[in-house]
Amino acid sequence: MKPHELVGSARVPGHDAELRCYRHDGDFTIWLDRVELMSSRVTGSEQMLAELALECLGARSAPRVLVGGLGMGFTLARVLALADAEAAVEVVELVPEVVTWNRDLLGQCAGHPLRDARTHLVLDDVGDVIRGAEDRYDAILLDVDNGPEGLSRPRNERLYGDRGLLAIHRALRPGGVLAVWSSADNRAFDKRVRRSGFHVTEHHVRARRTKGPRRTIWVARRTEPEAGARP
Numbered sequence: 001m002k003p004h005e006l007v008g009s010a011r012v013p014g015h016d017a018e019l020r021c022y023r024h025d026g027d028f029t030i031w032l033d034r035v036e037l038m039s040s041r042v043t044g045s046e047q048m049l050a051e052l053a054l055e056c057l058g059a060r061s062a063p064r065v066l067v068g069g070l071g072m073g074f075t076l077a078r079v080l081a082l083a084d085a086e087a088a089v090e091v092v093e094l095v096p097e098v099v100t101w102n103r104d105l106l107g108q109c110a111g112h113p114l115r116d117a118r119t120h121l122v123l124d125d126v127g128d129v130i131r132g133a134e135d136r137y138d139a140i141l142l143d144v145d146n147g148p149e150g151l152s153r154p155r156n157e158r159l160y161g162d163r164g165l166l167a168i169h170r171a172l173r174p175g176g177v178l179a180v181w182s183s184a185d186n187r188a189f190d191k192r193v194r195r196s197g198f199h200v201t202e203h204h205v206r207a208r209r210t211k212g213p214r215r216t217i218w219v220a221r222r223t224e225p226e227a228g229a230r231p
Helices: 044-057 074-082 096-104 126-131 154-160 162-171 187-195
Strands: 005-011 018-024 027-032 035-039 064-068 088-093 119-123 137-142 172-182 198-206 214-222
Touching: 005 096, 018 096, 027 096, 044 074, 044 137, 044 172, 044 198, 044 214, 064 074, 064 126, 074 088, 088 096, 088 126, 096 119, 126 154, 126 162, 137 162, 154 162, 162 172, 162 187, 172 187, 187 198, 187 214
Parallel strands: 064 088, 064 137, 088 119, 137 172
Antiparallel strands: 005 018, 018 027, 027 035, 172 214, 198 214
């Protein structure tokens, strides 16, 4: 049996845990301590995040899309495959080593989406990028941490609270779409996003598209926030 080879490690800013990247028989996994966050063999739900978001957005020429969390690049790659040639896709990643792994180790798994001319890489906290934007994006896709629970970085919960959702609403253009990937349902988050000015559809998908653990994807179109709400 071929061994699992540790090929990289990194600290998550603002968190004591360690990210580790392993290679095994041509496949890659990224772990947070003892939790497997992602695998190059299990990519269906990450790709469906892009598919559901752009399906909801509909035909819109030269869309500007924000992808929060590079991961192994599969969501980014699917956005690029579905968007037109004039699209502008910003991918925001907090951990520089994750970018290095995508460029030097595992980029071929997703087809090297960082090399696409439409991709603009931003090394930053996606929450800060969103809070600094207004009417900028046609779609915002979030695959940050394991969803609204903030597994790897408690500050990620700022994205999914009332103030974070209202900042997302402000960053989207009229009719824009928010899509959020989660490893599990979250009733509290579902309620928050609905009252923050979005028309929401909750999807349950499989990690491998047709099999594997169930994942949750919320797809939310920007409408108007409730009276008195402020980001």
